[in-house]
Amino acid sequence: SQQGEEDPQALSIQEGENATMNCSYKTSINNLQWYRQNSGRGLVHLILIRSNEREKHSGRLRVTLDTSKKSSSLLITASRAADTASYFCAARGNNRLAFGKGNQVVVIP
């Protein structure tokens, strides 16, 4: 089965620094999605990158996809305290979305 897996699990940074998270998956995909989850809330879609794309930007977010390595990374630039959340990658393929375990990011003001 395909499963997104993030690395590292927890990240603590100072406000203004960049945060990078990695994700790997196991089988072929249609796209790779990143979601944010604030404590006790639902997931919020951040960005989607298709399997034929290598890099995508959205505001302070930059996501890359390497299908040869079956991996993706999410970069949050100039982090803010409000970016404190859990971040999940989700690999879309075989008509289902498989979520990884998530990264807990804490941005210290």
Place this chain on the structure above:
Amino acid sequence: DAMVIQNPRYQVTQFGKPVTLSCSQTLNHNVMYWYQQKSSQAPKLLFHYYDKDFNNEADTPDNFQSRRPNTSFCFLDIRSPGLGDAAMYLCATSTPGTAGSNQPQHFGDGTRLSIL
């Protein structure tokens, strides 16, 4: 604003007592999903509806059932909750998309279920 709404936000039930969680959407999306998320874990898909077509995940226990009476509403029924069913239950919607899959999912804020 168009959204996915889950009620209640917190639900407490007794061991073995049936419970129903509800989800409504104003997005008019064809597809609705139910996920189970335990503490510090990834959301796990239980089942989804494509319109009225129900799709159960192979490893979803028989204890979990779902109903979708119309496009806007979807219910999760847990027939005999056990202690291991305590979790956050998330509802999500999406459109099927022209490619069938290149669409994000829109989540509600979840219902946190506790079992006494």
